[in-house]
Amino acid sequence: MFNGIRFYSTKSNPVVDLRKLRPMILKRIEERSKEYPVKGMLPVAHEVLQARTALYDGVSTLIEHIPVWACKYCPEVYIGEGGHLIQTCHGYRHYAKNKVHSWVKGSLNDVIVPVETFHLQKMFQNVVKHHERFDHDRIPAIVELCLQAGADSNNQNVSPNVITPDSLENDTACLEKLSEHDLRLVATRTLRAWEALRSGVHKLLLVYPARVCKHCSEVHVGPFGHKARTCGVFKHDTFRGAHFWEKARVDDLVPPKVVWFRRRQDPPILLDKGREYYGRAPVVVDLCSKAGALIPSKYFCMMKLDGLTAPD
Structure with a gap:
């Protein structure tokens, strides 16, 4: 009588040796990295950086x-x-x-929530360990996504004096009172930049992987999440602060x-x-x-x- 349970013998099945598979896995990762950056997405990365700069400039003026x-x-x-x-x-x-x-x-950071991530030299590099967390710079996640998409790091839209909100606040501290018409133009340009930024990030996330912790707001741009134990949710402290990574969305990079x-x-x-x-x-x-x-x-x-x- 069939009871619905089957038992399979493991003697006839070959044992998988992960040490032998490791070189093959590393080779596939190395070959995959040659496909990036995707040339067709390079204009999108440039548009995202320009929209981000226009957004910060417009919001700093409006506030x-x-x-x-x-x-x-x-x-x-x-x-x-x-x-x-x-x-x-x-x-x-x-x-x-x-x-x-x-x-x-x-302030500016109250309107545009800053989301930072580790800066990687290349997308498919070794996973950032916990003891290596201070060896990598922290930059805006959108900028990191555009850099991995092939944007030039020497671009003026990536330079520190543009991507830092404090510098934009200092530049607008002495602005004169704008007329109602000029203020409407700034608002319209800012809203267009906001829509272009979110649309561009959505397109980049379809091609380039990004991860977000499901317990906190930590974001990592790359195929694998980092190993830094910095999760701030205390009820998960039994895992020693390890992040639980899942696929990131636009709202995670642009809240x-x-x-x-x-x-x-x-x-x-x-x-x-x-x-x-x-x-x-x-x-x-x-x-x-x-x-x-x-x-x-x-x-x-x-x-x-x-x-x-x-x-x-």
Whole structure:
């Protein structure tokens, strides 16, 4: 009678010797590296670097004219004359729950979330070990992706004085007050750069591998994740801080950072009791809309532009 269970003998099956397979695996990796960088993706990498530079330049200009508020105790950001009263603050490490935010003046890094990664000399190089984590520079993940795609490291869009947000803030510290028309042009150009950046990164990720830890925001550009034990999620400390890598998406390299969006029908200050009626939008999109840029229709659903008003 067949009971649905089969037992296979291992004596007739050959034993796989991984030491003999190692040279063959390394040879395949070396041959695969000859296919990169893909020449057809080189213009995309250049467009991404140009869009990133235009985005930083535009946002640094807009935040000098549009009020940007950041919570003192959590990553929440709000664009408007004053902060909202929606009780969504959780403190530094989520110790608090549903508290009112403590607003301070926001900066460039509050609008564009910096995502850094290890800089590799070539894509298919040895995996970065934990003791080697200080031997590699940390650069923006988008720049690293473009460099692995074949972008020239001497390009002005990759130079430190362009990719560093602090330098852009210093350059715009003494800007004169822009007119409403000029501010609208800057906002439109910034929004186009935002869309071009996300579209370009999406195209590059279809060709070039990138990894993200599913427990924290660490990103690694390359076919294999690094071995640095720097995962900041304490509940996984039994693994000694090792990352758990999965395929990265556009939001991992270019975080949208969704914020509360105030519509025309909303009160001047958003209240907690109307949070189910208010819209949401990526912070860059909200900033550009406050400066007069036309918002693409794909954001209308989450912004709830024609939605109901909160009850009094």
